[in-house]
């Protein structure tokens with residue numbers, strides 16, 4: 001090869017192991033990832049990279065596994081400020097006596113900004129590069145994510161009743177459409193429609209949500225079949241299961257993400273797979289609130305795309321997606337009564353490419369393939385708790401190690417370097433978090 005075939009690029013990452021996710025189920029060794037601007041220019045063996053590329057910067061990761069950044073498909077970021085405030089309670093007591101009163105007392109734009117930044121710090125440190133949010137003041141969350149350089153699907157809330165963010169469905173939908181317009185074509189921010197749940201949004205607003213999704217291409221994310229009570233109550237009051245009702249209203253489709261789905265009948269599965277709706281599996285929240293278990297593996301075997309989310313930190317209580325896939329894999333095996341169900345590679349794909357599919361961006365996110373956006377993480381496997389290494393995919397899922405995330409890049413920009421955040425001032429953030437905690441504690445004591 002002659003010198004004039006050498007290509008110049010920005011960053012070269014030398015990885016001991018690499019899990020590209022596409023093709024699925026493989027682990028490569030001694031690979032280089034070449035980044036040019038915001039995109040992956042090449043993924044190739046290091047000795048080939050030596051001959052073909054010259055880069056401005058080279059990062060050697062000799063004990064690390066490199067993979068696509070994780071995609072956390074469901075959460076309520078700012079609720080991180082309520083982490084550990086009320087635990088060990090049934091869902092309705094937890095909501096009525098603790099979460100809703102605290103929300104009505106404290107939610108403001110500043111609360112949302114500080115809580116979202118706390119959540120982003122945790123997600124970045126534990127390997128997430130894209131997250132989905134559903135909470136109040138979505139304009140503020142979008143701006144915070146954009147300014148930090150995280151990719152985010154921002155679901156604006158849609159409910160029948162007034163909240164701190166709006167007077168009712170009309171106002172939610174008009175403010176939501178303005179949010180969609182404001183971020184049109186942005187690489188980082190994906191505004192979406194967030195009807196809270198079938199029991200809090202009536203038919204009219206749901207049909208308007210579908211019309212807005214058809215007009216703008218925005219995704220719809222909805223909590224669905226979270227508990228047995230939700231389904232039984234709907235059958236009693238409306239004579240049909242929530243999935244049936246949503247299908248009739250045109251809500252289920254390839255742009256729709258159904259969060260939880262712990263109660264799933266065969267007709268439900270048929271509706272999901274026929275319509276191409278996605279399921280967002282949040283096993284830790286379901287376990288903690290005793291909501292039930294989503295048969296993720298059964299759904300996947302019937303062709304439903306299943307992505308993973310942590311839910312908010314008030315019901316999990318962390319936003320660690322590696323921890324979530326560990327739980328998802330363990331739970332799936334018991335639910336399927338099959339130890340081979342939900343393998344390590346399937347779990348990793350659930351937290352990456354399947355999330356990208358649910359977002360409609362699998363052509364540019366979710367795997368390490370030339371031409372895709374450079375959202376990349378590295379995990380250091382040199383610590384005793386991940387030794388020896390026979391199969392790095394096994395460690396990523398079964399040996400909890402999210403704090404070993406050493407590096408991350410989003411859009412080719414470094415976000416974590418040697419375990420430290422590059423774009424969030426953590427000491428300053430901690431002062432603001434302390435201040436909120438003091439106020440919340442005081443209210444709890446009153």
Ligand SMILES: [Zn+2]
Nearest residue numbers: 075223311312
């Ligand atoms: Zn939720």
